[in-house]
Amino acid sequence: MLNHGHYIMGPEVKELEDALAKYVGVKHVVSCANGTDALQLALMALDIGEGDAIFCPTFTFFATAEVVAYANATPVFVDSDERTFNICVGSLEKQILKVIEEGKLVPKAIISVDLFGLPANYIELEALAEKYNLKLIEDAAQGFGGSINGKKAGSFGDIATTSFFPAKPLGCYGDGGAIFTNDDKLAELVRSYRVHGKGTDKYDNIRIGLNSRLDTIQAAILLEKLAEFPTELENRNIAAENYTKTLSEKYITPFIPEGYYSSWAQYTVVCEDRDNEMQGYAEQGIPTMVYYRTCMHMQTAFKDLGYKEGDFPVAEKLSKQVFSLPMHGYL
C-alpha cells in the first residue's frame, strides 16, 4: 500500500468490496467511511425525505434513527421482541396501520437492526414490507457474520449496511462501513452519492452527495481480518455457549431462534438487579457495559416527536435490565 501510494480508495478497497460481496452473497458492495454514512447513503439512494415515515426499533444505537431525521424524514419507533431484542413484527404492523390511518406521513421504509449480532426476523419482515409496499433496509452494523438458515446478514431486504468500527464483529483500525445490495440501480446511486454525487468522474457532479470513502489502509486491514473472521465467529459462538451454560440459572440469557446464527456483537443478559451485578463484575476486574440505557423514543433529540414513557414497554424494560459481558474472538 505504501508502495502504490493510493491512500484513499486504492486497489485494496476494490479487492475488499469483492471479497465482502462473495462472503455475504450479494451482487454489489460499496464501501464507505462509517456505518452511519452507510445508512445515510442507503436512504439517499432510496430517495427518502420529507413526509416519509421510516419505521425502526426504539431499542437500538442512535445512528439508526438519526439518519432518518437527518434526511428530513420522520422516524416512527417500534417496540422490541422480548426474547430476541430485535424489532417486534406485531408492534411494527400496528405502527404502520397507525401511520396509514393518521394520513399525515407516507409509509416508506423499515430499518431493521440485527441487534447484538442476531439477524432480525427477515422471514416476517420481508413479507410485511411486501404487504405494505415498503422498502426494507437491514442495519447489519452489529449483525455482520450472522445468518438465517445459511443466508448471511447483509443480504436481507432491498439494501443493507454495516460498520467496521473497531468494536463491531468485523472491525478495522479506525472508521469504515459498507452497503450491500443486489439492485444495480441502487448500487449505482450509492457509488455516485459516496463521491460528491459524481457522474462520469468526481468533477462531473450530477447530484448532491457526500465525501464518504474508505481509506486503503483500513481495506488492507479488513482483508486480513476477513480471512480470520470465520474462526473468530466460531470462537465467539463457543464463548457464548459457555456463558449460557454457566449463567442461565442466574439471568435471562440470549435466545437464538432455530436456524439463526449470531455474530455475537454483544453477549447481553437480562437481570432485574443490574447495577448490583455489574458492580460485582467490576470488583473482579471484569468489564461490563449497558447497551442501551435510553430508548430512541426517550432521547432528548427526539422529544419533539411526542413519545412518552410507557409507549414501548418491552424496549423500556430491556433498557432498564440488560447488560453485556466481554465478547470477542479470542475470549
Ligand SMILES: *Cc1c(COP(=O)(O)O)cnc(C)c1O
Ligand atoms: C455502530 C452502529 C451504527 C453506526 O456505525 P458507525 O460506523 O459507528 O457510524 C449504526 N447502527 C447500529 C445498530 C450500530 O450498532
